[in-house]
Amino acid sequence: MHIKNDIPFHHYSETHKYVNIRDGHPVLSIDPNFPFVITQFDLMSNRAQATIPHRHDYFELIFLEEGAGQHIIDYEPYEIKTPSFYFLSQGQIHFWKLEKGLAGKVLLFPREFLIPPATAFNHEGDLAIFNSLSKAPCVCLNAENLPKIHALFNEINEEYLRKSESSLSMLRAYVHILLVSLLRIHAKDQPQDILDTTNAMVRQFRQLVSENYLTVRSVQEYADLIGISATHLRDTVKKITGYSPGQLIRQEIIFESKRRLANTELTTAEIGYTLNFEDTSYFSRYFKRETGQSPSKYREEVRKKYQIAN
Numbered sequence: 001m002h003i004k005n006d007i008p009f010h011h012y013s014e015t016h017k018y019v020n021i022r023d024g025h026p027v028l029s030i031d032p033n034f035p036f037v038i039t040q041f042d043l044m045s046n047r048a049q050a051t052i053p054h055r056h057d058y059f060e061l062i063f064l065e066e067g068a069g070q071h072i073i074d075y076e077p078y079e080i081k082t083p084s085f086y087f088l089s090q091g092q093i094h095f096w097k098l099e100k101g102l103a104g105k106v107l108l109f110p111r112e113f114l115i116p117p118a119t120a121f122n123h124e125g126d127l128a129i130f131n132s133l134s135k136a137p138c139v140c141l142n143a144e145n146l147p148k149i150h151a152l153f154n155e156i157n158e159e160y161l162r163k164s165e166s167s168l169s170m171l172r173a174y175v176h177i178l179l180v181s182l183l184r185i186h187a188k189d190q191p192q193d194i195l196d197t198t199n200a201m202v203r204q205f206r207q208l209v210s211e212n213y214l215t216v217r218s219v220q221e222y223a224d225l226i227g228i229s230a231t232h233l234r235d236t237v238k239k240i241t242g243y244s245p246g247q248l249i250r251q252e253i254i255f256e257s258k259r260r261l262a263n264t265e266l267t268t269a270e271i272g273y274t275l276n277f278e279d280t281s282y283f284s285r286y287f288k289r290e291t292g293q294s295p296s297k298y299r300e301e302v303r304k305k306y307q308i309a310n
Contacts, residue, residue, distance in 0.1 A: 066103035
């Protein structure tokens, strides 16, 4: 039975304690201040295959080579496929329901790895790519692209072990190549070209929504942030995603509502208040309109399904 508290966080500052362990002893020397880790499942503690819902304050890129069962992301179950990549953004809830243990490699890094606070140059585009890929259940590999991915991981691992003054720059470059390569692989399976400039704008919109949905809920405000007209934003987002911008904003609010209903003891009114609904009764109507269930009914069903104790 899962013991329910507020959703537990796994913190990047603690990764050095559990991501390279064999027989209870560290295998690699990990600097807790170095904003990047590469490891693999057989060197990680059991929390890497946790069956209890949790979230991270860092980004996680999982290259899964073996395993069977389900990966639950934001309470949506996805059948595990191998070889494939899974992407977890900061704050996403996930856990595993495994029929076979996991094998593969994992990259862990905080936001400042891609966006160094002390430099004018950053990789905001890579963060947008990562968050775009995290909307997909997984990115599957085949015999054609698998060797290139293995080669990239070898380069990343060698540079990580080197840890010279220039290593972070090299690692950012390799991760950039990896993310773009995976986006291209993912794009081949999509019904439209997700790599054109209009899709870049849609990725920017979705990134902005994921960061600002608690305070910014107007399509016009997002259009102003991007520097385009609201009409252009509505038409482009609808064409590319099949959803209106308003629907995507509401989806983000509902995702967070579900997280809090499942994993906190806050009342429905309190959750509505924390999500900036001044009229908490409206929050209940809003949730039911978007999901077809009342908040209390959703809480009851999700806790029963995933054995989250009251």
